[in-house]
Amino acid sequence: MPLRVMxxxxxxxHFLRSGACLxxxxxxxxxxxxxxxxxxxxxxxxxxxxxxxxxxxxxxLRVIVREDHRAPTVLQMLFYKAGSLDELSGTTGVAHVLExxxxxxxxxxxPGEFSQRVAALGGSENAFTMxxxxxxxxxxxxxxxxxxxxxxxxxxxxxxxxxxxxxxxxRVVMExxxxxxxxxxxxxxDEALQATxxxxxxxxxxxxxxxxxxxxxxxxxxxxxxxxxxxxxxAVLVVAGDVDAASVRSQAERWFGAIPARPLPAxxxxxxxxxxxxxxxxxxxxxxxxxxxxxxxxxxxxxxxxAKQDAYALSVLAAVLDGYPNARLEKHLVRExxxxxxxxxxxxxxxxxxxxxxxxxxxxxxxxxxxxxxALRSELRRIAQNGVSAQELQRVxxxxxxxxxxxxxSVFSQVMEIGLAEVAGHSWRAIEPMDQxxxxxTAQDVQAVAARYFSDDQLTVATLMPPHTQSTxxxxxxxxxx
Amino acid sequence: xxxxxxxLRIKFLRLTTLLAAVVLGWPAPLLxxxxxxxxxxxxxxxxxxxxxxxxxxxxxxxxxxxxSRYDPPNRSGLAAMTAHMLSTGTRTxxxxxxxxEAQIEDRLAEIGGVISDTVxxxxxxxxxxxxxxxxxxxxxxxxxxxxxxxxxxPEKKLVRERQRVITALNVxxxxxxxxxxxxFKAAVFxxxxxxxxxxxxxxxxxxxxxxxxxxxxxxxxQHAVLSIVGDCDRAQAERIAEQLMRALPDSAPGAALPxxxxxxxxxxxxxxxxxxxxxxxxGAPAIARGDPxxxxxxxxxxxxxxxxxxxxxxxxxxxxxxxxxxxYSAFIPAAQPGSFQISxxxxxxxxxxxxxxxxxTLATFIAQGPTQAELDAAKNYLVNSFPLQLDSNGKWxxxxxxxxxYGLPLDYLETWPARVNAVTRAEAHAAxxxxxxxxxxxxxxxxxxxxx
Numbered sequence: 001m002p003l004r005v006m007x008x009x010x011x012x013x014h015f016l017r018s019g020a021c022l023x024x025x026x027x028x029x030x031x032x033x034x035x036x037x038x039x040x041x042x043x044x045x046x047x048x049x050x051x052x053x054x055x056x057x058x059x060x061l062r063v064i065v066r067e068d069h070r071a072p073t074v075l076q077m078l079f080y081k082a083g084s085l086d087e088l089s090g091t092t093g094v095a096h097v098l099e100x101x102x103x104x105x106x107x108x109x110x111p112g113e114f115s116q117r118v119a120a121l122g123g124s125e126n127a128f129t130m131x132x133x134x135x136x137x138x139x140x141x142x143x144x145x146x147x148x149x150x151x152x153x154x155x156x157x158x159x160x161x162x163x164x165x166x167x168x169x170x171r172v173v174m175e176x177x178x179x180x181x182x183x184x185x186x187x188x189x190d191e192a193l194q195a196t197x198x199x200x201x202x203x204x205x206x207x208x209x210x211x212x213x214x215x216x217x218x219x220x221x222x223x224x225x226x227x228x229x230x231x232x233x234x235a236v237l238v239v240a241g242d243v244d245a246a247s248v249r250s251q252a253e254r255w256f257g258a259i260p261a262r263p264l265p266a267x268x269x270x271x272x273x274x275x276x277x278x279x280x281x282x283x284x285x286x287x288x289x290x291x292x293x294x295x296x297x298x299x300x301x302x303x304x305x306x307a308k309q310d311a312y313a314l315s316v317l318a319a320v321l322d323g324y325p326n327a328r329l330e331k332h333l334v335r336e337x338x339x340x341x342x343x344x345x346x347x348x349x350x351x352x353x354x355x356x357x358x359x360x361x362x363x364x365x366x367x368x369x370x371x372x373x374x375a376l377r378s379e380l381r382r383i384a385q386n387g388v389s390a391q392e393l394q395r396v397x398x399x400x401x402x403x404x405x406x407x408x409x410s411v412f413s414q415v416m417e418i419g420l421a422e423v424a425g426h427s428w429r430a431i432e433p434m435d436q437x438x439x440x441x442t443a444q445d446v447q448a449v450a451a452r453y454f455s456d457d458q459l460t461v462a463t464l465m466p467p468h469t470q471s472t473x474x475x476x477x478x479x480x481x482x
Numbered sequence: 483x484x485x486x487x488x489x490l491r492i493k494f495l496r497l498t499t500l501l502a503a504v505v506l507g508w509p510a511p512l513l514x515x516x517x518x519x520x521x522x523x524x525x526x527x528x529x530x531x532x533x534x535x536x537x538x539x540x541x542x543x544x545x546x547x548x549x550s551r552y553d554p555p556n557r558s559g560l561a562a563m564t565a566h567m568l569s570t571g572t573r574t575x576x577x578x579x580x581x582x583e584a585q586i587e588d589r590l591a592e593i594g595g596v597i598s599d600t601v602x603x604x605x606x607x608x609x610x611x612x613x614x615x616x617x618x619x620x621x622x623x624x625x626x627x628x629x630x631x632x633x634x635x636p637e638k639k640l641v642r643e644r645q646r647v648i649t650a651l652n653v654x655x656x657x658x659x660x661x662x663x664x665x666f667k668a669a670v671f672x673x674x675x676x677x678x679x680x681x682x683x684x685x686x687x688x689x690x691x692x693x694x695x696x697x698x699x700x701x702x703x704q705h706a707v708l709s710i711v712g713d714c715d716r717a718q719a720e721r722i723a724e725q726l727m728r729a730l731p732d733s734a735p736g737a738a739l740p741x742x743x744x745x746x747x748x749x750x751x752x753x754x755x756x757x758x759x760x761x762x763x764x765g766a767p768a769i770a771r772g773d774p775x776x777x778x779x780x781x782x783x784x785x786x787x788x789x790x791x792x793x794x795x796x797x798x799x800x801x802x803x804x805x806x807x808x809x810y811s812a813f814i815p816a817a818q819p820g821s822f823q824i825s826x827x828x829x830x831x832x833x834x835x836x837x838x839x840x841x842x843t844l845a846t847f848i849a850q851g852p853t854q855a856e857l858d859a860a861k862n863y864l865v866n867s868f869p870l871q872l873d874s875n876g877k878w879x880x881x882x883x884x885x886x887x888y889g890l891p892l893d894y895l896e897t898w899p900a901r902v903n904a905v906t907r908a909e910a911h912a913a914x915x916x917x918x919x920x921x922x923x924x925x926x927x928x929x930x931x932x933x934x
Contacts, residue, residue: 070536071874073873112792115792119859120862120866122870123866140870168803170804171804172800172807175805175827175829178759178829179759179807182757324590334642362653365648398592406611409539409874411874
């Protein structure tokens with residue numbers, strides 16, 4: 001289970017249907033939308049094979065239309081550039097709480113009516129909140145686009161939040177927090193990691209908010225959030241599927257065009273001060289299996305930064321470590337040394353706000369977290385000293401290329417890619433140049449970032465300790481045969 | 483057990499789970515889509531093909547009648563481990579390539595191929611996703627054919643994978659959801675193989691000989707269903723099917739399975755767990771795939787607690803009372819009758835309140851059935867959402883495989899909306915009353931409040 005994704009995105013609906021994956025922890029599946037045009041493939045077969053159009057309404061609403069005519073369906077997703085990064089201490093979680101309230105009725109439609117109307121049309125709708133945005137989406141047969149656009153535009157301007165509805169919904173959110181965070185040891189570990197790695201940045205609190213803040217929250221906090229951020233000039237509408245741009249444009253004008261733009265509050269940066277030494281945090285939770293996460297400070301890709309090459313190289317580094325089944329961490333730590341039963345490397349290049357480059361692992365039987373931590377660091381050191389091979393680099397780039405092709409099978413993944421790029425401050429038009437830049441990363445680039453980004457001073461180590469384990473490291477002991 | 487081998491883990495976008503999550507639910511069909519072609523290979527495998535040339539990619543899934551219901555007693559997890567271990571190395575015998583696990587994975591990484599496996603109660607599914615350009619496709623197929631036909635099932639890798647699965651079980655067995663599911667299966671299916679779950683002990687007991695004999699007994703062409711979706715024409719698909727289905731084990735049909743026995747009464751199991759929420763599952767065995775009551779039950783269940791939050795259970799438990807983040811009901815048909823189940827989670831101290839609301843909602847539904855307005859809304863939703871179930875190759879693959887594995891008619895998708903539309907209020911109510919009884923229900927409550 002991609003721990004970081006689970007921990008950072010909260011949804012209104014209940015998505016965690018039971019899955020019988022016995023290997024839940026071991027089968028870390030990641031569908032990447034990253035891309036490249038490896039192997040000299042022509043660009044025509046990728047990004048721009050699907051017509052994409054953008055325009056901006058007079059009120060500042062940005063609209064992007066992706067035409068994909070394989071099936072008679074359409075996906076509408078409205079991204080607001082407001083997530084937990086924009087919250088202030090004391091009302092953490094309010095972005096996500098407002099997301100829930102957006103389904104609780106408007107001046108025109110009563111509670112639940114949004115969902116009933118969408119369901120009657122055969123649509124399915126949901127929403128999610130992340131650090132950098134909150135997004136609402138509806139999938140529907142294409143002839144109903146106008147109706148769902150009308151509903152979405154209605155709740156952009158006419159939300160009715162009452163104290164009574166709020167009191168009921170905040171209980172649901174607290175149940176969600178219990179389900180997806182408090183009762184999941186690995187999510188508790190991630191929460192503690194973020195809170196330790198960051199002192200000042202709002203990245204320190206969980207997207208779903210601290211439970212105490214949820215308990216103290218009032219309908220007025222949600223209302224204020226709505227008034228502050230839910231304006232057309234703070235939103236990006238992405239429509240994809242069996243549609244034509246001209247008709248989407250006229251419908252967007254019709255439904256969203258009259259909503260007035262509003263001045264947006266200044267975003268205070270809340271920058272994280274320089275870390276000056278290693279930090280550690282330990283979590284005890286009812287788990288039978290310990291776990292360690294090493295998190296190094298990194299930044300996302302920033303369009304105008306001198307360091308933007310670093311973001312590309314860090315992405316490739318993460319893939320060299322863990323981008324295919326026989327990549328370095330699995331090969332060395334799980335298979336050859338039998339130190340770990342599960343490993344993961346993660347870095348998000350396209351995002352707003354600070355990012356962590358993380359290495360995570362679960363020790364194999366009889367191996368200690370201390371050994372594992374040392375081994376993870378030595379994998380980074382080895383790359384810093386000896387670099388990576390041309391073959392490894394080629395494999396990673398082939399993965400980028402094939403993932404791009406496979407990503408086209410899902411309209412949802414196309415829309416997410418466009419929307420999240422926009423939210424992070426990159427135009428969707430930057431996606432192909434990003435692909436090219438990823439593809440141009442050299443072995444020297446990877447070696448260079450491996451040498452520069454992984455000092456102990458930028459490191460936070462989080463460990464999950466089952467209650468019965470001692471806090472001192474266990475002696476190294478092989479269980480079998482000796 | 484599932485091991486998904488996706489090509490890339492650069493977390494370029496942070497949406498992996500979202501992508502997987504949004505595509506839920508059993509399909510409905512499409513009116514203007516590619517047709518399903520079906521034939522049988524000389525070796526006896528059933529093949530289903532859906533051509534779609536829009537994207538230069540190809541998905542292939544082979545289902546073998548090798549699901550966990552064939553696990554011998556005390557060997558729970560054997561079916562899953564066998565499927566999982568197929569790609570850890572191939573033999574060097576005649577006609578076999580002889581590749582190590584690392585060679586298999588590096589080759590796939592170099593051509594953008596992805597092999598994954600999933601095992602459920604009835605079947606083991608091996609999947610290949612590949613680019614359709616000939617050199618890459620052919621290289622991927624050669625590797626895939628090797629793991630199907632020449633698996634080495636190496637002892638050394640088994641030692642490692644046993645340990646990893648035990649670690650995963652140790653992680654999940656402490657979690658209330660997993661605890662609840664395991665107890666629920668046992669309560670609903672009793673001694674039937676559908677009721678068994680693997681544990682650290684049964685995994686530790688698996689030997690290489692177990693895997694080899696399971697493979698020999700179940701990975702036969704005669705019991706295989708091959709589903710092919712994507713950029714591939716009929717002639718290519720025929721060649722692919724023959725390449726993948728030749729040289730598989732040849733074996734006699736296995737012993738007949740015991741029937742699923744209906745519950746004789748109600749039971750309630752409470753398990754302690756330190757979690758802050760109680761996890762509740764309520765249910766009983768219900769219907770098999772192909773049951774004539776399937777469509778009435780699909781519509782009835784949509785009203786009671788199907789996918790959306792506007793169902794009766796969603797309304798009573800979540801929207802009106804704020805008791806839970808999620809509450810659902812579902813029929814899960816299988817080759818033999820699978821379960822009907824209701825699931826929810828709630829803060830421990832309100833578990834009994836939530837359970838009472840669920841039971842009352844269910845009892846009222848059984849007594850009265852859906853209203854006409856509810857029935858119409860449910861049918862509208864199911865029929866109108868039909869095109870959404872078939873808007874990607876990945877979804878087609880899943881649906882086509884289900885049609886093939888359970889022998890559903892080839893026009894299943896074409897007739898689906900009409901069959902939903904034809905359900906009457908009386909049929910929906912009668913079918914529900916026939917298959918669900920409040921007096922024959924197992925209830926599992928994990929994280930029960932500690933008695934005073």
